[in-house]
Amino acid sequence: MKVKGIPAPAPRVRRLSIAAACLAFFMSISEPAYATSNLQVSVSIPIAGANLEASFPTTLEEQIDPNPSLLELDSVKTVDASSMALISVAARKVELARQADGAREVAREIIAAKYQWSEEQFTCLDQLWIKESHWNYQARNKVTGAHGIPQALPATKMEIIGTDWRTNPVTQITWGLKYIEERYETPCKAWSKFKRSRWY
Secondary structure (H helix, E strand, C coil): CCECCECCCCCCCCCCCHHHHHHHHHHHHHCCCCCCCCCCEEEEEEECCEEEEEEECCCHHHHCCCCCCHHHHHHHHHHHHHHHHHHHHHHHHHHHCCCHHHHHHHHHHHHHHHHCCCHHHHHHHHHHHHHHHCCCCCCECCCCCCECCCCECCHHHHHHCCCCCCCCHHHHHHHHHHHHHHHHCCHHHHHHHHHHHCCC
């Protein structure tokens, strides 16, 4: 009902607290794939006499598209399948490297991918790590605390590759090859050092 001289009341605006508005805003940012553009409400936040309005999704239900497109579903399936395949390959390598011959095979793969050392260099590496640990990822020197296939000392050095260095032979091999390359350039130079001083 209009009264002469008095303007009609403004349409009602759904009001939320600043905390609720911020939560809705951050939820829309953190889950953009599920945010929808057609389910929004107006939020009015009074600031220093001003009335600023913005639209944000306010509930989790409003953010989730109940009918995702086939393209969205296919991309999720593809990502999950790729991730699972990578995890499966990594797990197989770890299991393979728990035996000496498998550890050698994994070392060859890493060398081919990252270092391109010759077969002669691999022979030096093989001799070095036979002397150090017999390619046993559980090998531990009770006196010094050196651990694993490369006999890292202190063993915690291997944490730059992974915190699973106690149980993961691939982590140990990766660290050992990196250490040799950075300190000696090649396995044959590391092997020469070992033959002179019984350590490398």
